[in-house]
Each structure stands twice: as structure tokens, then as C-alpha cells.
Ligand SMILES: NC(=O)C1=CN([C@@H]2O[C@H](COP(=O)(O)OP(=O)(O)OC[C@H]3O[C@@H](n4cnc5c(N)ncnc54)[C@H](O)[C@@H]3O)[C@@H](O)[C@H]2O)C=CC1
């Protein structure tokens with residue numbers, strides 16, 4: 001039932017980078033991930049992104065743009081010393097990635113230190129991750145999400161679930177080991193399917209009661225253990241809206257940090273145009289309904305929905321562009337437009 005993989009959007013990495021530099025960068029990254037000594041050396045010349053209780057530090061430029069300040073290790077050591085902390089704490093930084101210039105990028109949570117004092121020294125503000133997603137541009141949003149996801153994982157996996165003994169991390173933070181049981185733990189993502197269902201003319205969008213008012217999104221659901229992605233997709237659609245899927249086409253994927261790390265697999269799917277009656281599972285969804293191309297096109301133009309005097313949005317709108325749901329909706333609208 002899964003259609004042959006067809007890339008609807010060409011990601012930037014497919015266009016711009018020569019394979020030579022990409023290969024050497026990935027090999028360098030893998031070395032510092034696996035070898036403690038290489039990672040310690042990389043930290044000396046690397047970039048560090050600060051978080052306070054998982055909220056990333058952002059800096060507003062004079063032109064009003066928000067950026068993710070990349071601090072040098074010596075800067076962070078200086079900040080720690082100024083605030084009466086042990087500068088060796090910087091070694092707890094977690095490797096996130098590396099730049100095109102092979103500079104390692106780390107995340108470090110200063111949650112044990114007074115927030116305002118760090119903000120003053122860094123000339124920045126710690127911002128909730130959801131807000132940071134709105135404020136940052138381009139590749140900074142996935143980077144900051146990845147850094148936070150890794151910090152969160154370390155903060156919540158300090159003990160072995162078999163022996164109850166403390167686990168020890170390697171230098172990069174790519175794993176934790178319980179030396180008592182020999183179990184190695186790796187950072188985890190939960191697989192989720194997200195699907196834009198079409199009957200050929202309309203697309204189906206739903207909303208949970210916790211969504212901001214007026215916002216509808218593509219339907220999503222966690223994969224059960226042992227399921228294929230296609231099985232999870234068919235089951236979720238059957239459970240949530242009582243429809244039977246006819247065909248599936250893969251679109252793309254995204255790491256989603258809210259509320260915990262999910263691996264979103266995004267697909268388009270179709271139903272028989274004669275079998276479109278929606279029966280909503282009211283436990284999961286507040287509402288789900290079919291939307292026309294015109295309605296969707298209008299919603300895609302809304303960047304900030306108008307609000308009533310209680311601050312609630314007053315129109316139908318869809319998730320912002322950083323969410324993969326938006327991309328699915330955009331792709332569907334483009335394809336419908338080409339058909340008409
Ligand atoms: N990036 C994007 O564009 C979008 C992302 N999402 C994300 O997709 C995720 C799944 O969507 P839902 O409709 O809420 O899923 P869902 O339809 O599977 O319902 C959630 C329920 O599934 C159960 N569940 C099973 N495995 C779980 C696990 N590993 N973690 C948490 N709960 C689990 C829980 O009972 C939970 O209440 C959400 O975290 C949401 O944030 C949803 C829409 C758009």
C-alpha cells in the first residue's frame with residue numbers, strides 16, 4: 001500500500017553540500033561522539049549553547065532579530081568562575097552536532113545557577129522552547145530542540161531501570177552505562193505518524209481540546225510497539241475518525257521536542273471519495289472535519305491569527321511553518337492547485 005518514495009520537497013542538504021565535505025564532517029562528528037579524549041579536545045575549541053532548566057538562551061540583536069548565541073568554552077568557564085561555581089562543570093556539556101567548519105556544538109544547562117545573573121553576563125534571556133521556536137530562524141530551531149532533547153534525556157536517565165544504580169555518561173553524552181548491569185542506554189525518540197488525509201478534493205484536519213482556539217492540524221498518533229508505520233497510520237485514522245485509508249505516500253520526517261522527543265513521520269493518505277463520513281473519537285479529538293482548498297489556502301496565509309478581547313484566536317488557522325503538519329498541508333494545497 002505504501003507508494004514508492006517520492007521526494008516532494010528537496011531538502012537544502014540535497015542541493016548545496018558536496019559529498020566530500022559532508023563525509024569528512026560526519027566522520028569527525030562520529031569520532032568525537034565515540035572517543036572521550038577527542039571529545040574533550042573538541043570541547044576546548046567548540047561552541048556551547050546555554051540552557052536554564054531546559055530553556056535556551058537567546059540574544060536579541062540591535063535589528064530586533066533573535067539569535068542563539070554560541071559561547072566559547074573559555075567564556076562559559078569565566079561565567080562559572082564569576083558566579084562562584086566550579087569551572088570544571090563545563091565538562092558536563094553534551095555534544096549536539098558540528099558546524100560546516102567542523103567546530104563541535106554542545107549544550108549545557110546552568111539550571112543550578114541563578115538565572116538573572118547568567119542572563120546579565122551573557123546579555124541574553126532564557127526563553128521557553130516553544131517561544132524560541134517562533135523567534136529563531138532556519139536551522140537554529142532544530143539545533144536548539146536537539147540540544148534540549150539531549151539535556152532532558154540525561155536529566156531523566158540518571159539511574160538504571162534494572163538495578164536502580166546510577167548510570168555514567170560518556171564524554172559526548174551519546175550514551176549512559178550502568179556498570180553494575182552492563183546495560184547501555186541511548187537517547188530515545190518515540191515514533192509518531194502524522195498524516196494528511198485527502199478525499200481527492202478536501203483534506204481532513206482535527207483539533208485536540210488542548211490546541212489553541214481555531215487551530216486544526218493533521219492527525220497524529222504514537223506507533224505501538226511492533227507496528228509498522230503503515231499499520232500505525234491505518235490504525236490511528238480508524239481509531240480517531242472512523243475512516244479506512246486506501247493509499248499512503250511518505251513525505252518527510254521531523255524531530256519534535258514537545259512534550260518529549262518524538263520522531264514524526266509525515267505522510268499523505270487518501271480515502272475512497274464515497275466513504276468520507278467522519279466519526280470522531282471524542283476522547284482523542286474535540287473535532288475533525290473536511291476542509292476545502294480555499295479554506296486551507298486562506299489558513300496558510302495567516303501568520304498570527306486575529307484574537308478576541310480574551311486573547312483567543314477567532315479564525316481557522318493551521319500550525320506554523322516549523323511544524324511538519326504545516327508542510328503536509330502546504331504540499332497538499334500545492335498539489336490541489338496544480339490539479340485545478
Ligand atoms: N510537528 C507537528 O507538526 C505535530 C506534532 N504532533 C505531536 O504528535 C504527538 C502525537 O500526537 P497525539 O495525537 O497526541 O498522539 P495519540 O493520538 O497517539 O494520542 C496520545 C495518547 O497516546 C498514548 N501514548 C502511546 N504512546 C505514547 C508515547 N510514547 N508518548 C506519549 N503518549 C503515548 C497516551 O495515552 C497519549 O495520551 C504529540 O506529541 C504532538 O505534540 C501533533 C501534531 C502536529
Ligand SMILES: [Mg+2]
Nearest residue numbers: 219220221284
Ligand atoms: Mg492523535
